[in-house]
Amino acid sequence: MQNLNLKPDEKSPDLILVNSCIVTESAFRKTRKKCQSLRRKFGDTHLIVFGCAAKIYHEKCKEIADYICRDYLEVGDLLSELEIDSRQSLSKRTLTAAPAAESLAGDSARELIPNSQFPNFPEGRTRKLIKIQSGCDNFCSFCLVCLARGRSQSRSRKEILDEILRAEDIGFKEIVITGTNIAAFACQKTTDFKSSKFSDLIFEILEKTKIPRIRFSSLYLQYLDKDFFELIKNKRICDHFHLSLQHTENLILKKMNRPYSQEDIRDICQKIREIRPNSCLAADIIVGFPYETEEIFRNLTIELETLPLNRIHVFPFSPREGTKASEFPLINEKVIKKRAATLQKIARKKWDDFLQINSDKTHEVLFETESFGHSTNYFPVTVKGGNFRNEIMKVKGLSCCLGKLKKNEKSVI
Numbered sequence: 072m073q074n075l076n077l078k079p080d081e082k083s084p085d086l087i088l089v090n091s092c093i094v095t096e097s098a099f100r101k102t103r104k105k106c107q108s109l110r111r112k113f114g115d116t117h118l119i120v121f122g123c124a125a126k127i128y129h130e131k132c133k134e135i136a137d138y139i140c141r142d143y144l145e146v147g148d149l150l151s152e153l154e155i156d157s158r159q160s161l162s163k164r165t166l167t168a169a170p171a172a173e174s175l176a177g178d179s180a181r182e183l184i185p186n187s188q189f190p191n192f193p194e195g196r197t198r199k200l201i202k203i204q205s206g207c208d209n210f211c212s213f214c215l216v217c218l219a220r221g222r223s224q225s226r227s228r229k230e231i232l233d234e235i236l237r238a239e240d241i242g243f244k245e246i247v248i249t250g251t252n253i254a255a256f257a258c259q260k261t262t263d264f265k266s267s268k269f270s271d272l273i274f275e276i277l278e279k280t281k282i283p284r285i286r287f288s289s290l291y292l293q294y295l296d297k298d299f300f301e302l303i304k305n306k307r308i309c310d311h312f313h314l315s316l317q318h319t320e321n322l323i324l325k326k327m328n329r330p331y332s333q334e335d336i337r338d339i340c341q342k343i344r345e346i347r348p349n350s351c352l353a354a355d356i357i358v359g360f361p362y363e364t365e366e367i368f369r370n371l372t373i374e375l376e377t378l379p380l381n382r383i384h385v386f387p388f389s390p391r392e393g394t395k396a397s398e399f400p401l402i403n404e405k406v407i408k409k410r411a412a413t414l415q416k417i418a419r420k421k422w423d424d425f426l427q428i429n430s431d432k433t434h435e436v437l438f439e440t441e442s443f444g445h446s447t448n449y450f451p452v453t454v455k456g457g458n459f460r461n462e463i464m465k466v467k468g469l470s471c472c473l474g475k476l477k478k479n480e481k482s483v484i
């Protein structure tokens with residue numbers, strides 16, 4: 072965007088870019104709704120939809136957008152082609168027809184992809200996202216990501232290290248390791264989880280860079296081996312672990328095509344807790360998945376209450392066309408809604424307890440704004456006065472909760 076001299080203009084844009092998502096069915100509904108409201112607000116302004124939904128729901132996206140691009144690379148091509156300073160020159164069209172979903176998962180996609188194909192995330196933040204991998208071959212029965220993003224491709228270590236060293240030079244204090252399935256780094260196929268070189272890569276980053284904080288995005292359990300548990304002993308690794316559990320009951324895990332069991336979940340949570348006792352353990356849970364009987368749901372609630380989790384992100388199941396799970400016998404929507412509400416209650420209680428326990432502790436906070444930041448375990452902190460942006464400070468006697476100061480309390484730095 073910067074290369075093309077485009078400047079944001081929220082009041083009267085010439086172009087609107089919508090990055091679409093299909094992680095859940097409701098994510099696509101929201102994309103559609105957003106496009107419709109942008110259309111109402113900005114009339115004929117040219118609307119580009121790109122990302123996962125544009126690839127998979129190509130026809131549906133045609134109904135809501137003027138241009139459809141598979142990814143940001145195609146968006147770049149499109150913007151370069153358009154004479155963007157002359158609105159008359161923009162003609163309505165659809166860019167390339169997105170290829171059929173199956174062809175996106177071709178074998179050729181497995182080669183290591185060159186650096187230029189990974190986005191340079193915008194600078195000016197205090198936390199730098201480092202994408203190490205893209206795509207997945209696991210074909211969980213509810214997921215379209217394998218089709219939308221293609222098979223797993225890992226970036227070269229050299230490029231990753233170079234990018235981190237550049238981030239370090241610029242002054243970033245924290246990096247977040249991201250990707251579709253980061254723990255599958257360097258796996259030829261993500262189903263071959265023993266060939267993961269994730270821990271190896273992170274050890275190398277620890278050795279060759281001085282970046283103070285390394286945070287992980289979502290982690291899939293099957294890749295977390297003894298090297299990983301050795302790795303997280305290092306205090307530069309943020310004690311905030313987001314586990315992609317999806318469920319805790321063995322029958323449902325099997326139906327989801329997830330290659331781990333309830334015993335593995337307990338074991339991994341326990342190990343992380345032992346090594347980093349104050350860590351924030353977060354998990355995604357899909358509720359109302361087909362075959363989730365009342366009894367299974369009850370067991371799920373008991374298990375979630377018992378597991379040492381601090382955050383639970385609850386996703387009511389909604390079938391997505393083209394997945395195996397969409398052919399399973401569905402559970403009534405009202406039942407799913409009710410179950411989701413029960414889990415939300417457990418999630419709120421767990422998060423409140425976490426905030427409570429952490430409010431008396433001393434934390435190392437990286438400030439993202441003058442006065443707001445997060446600790447290593449992602450505890451949100453607000454302090455009064457000063458400008459600490461991009462500083463890591465020890466904060467004690469916290470008076471904060473979810474970024475808001477509580478009344479009649481003082482922060483001490």
Ligand code: SF4
Nearest residue numbers: 207209210211214216
């Ligand atoms: S591991 Fe499963 S849910 Fe995650 S991206 Fe791969 S197929 Fe989708």
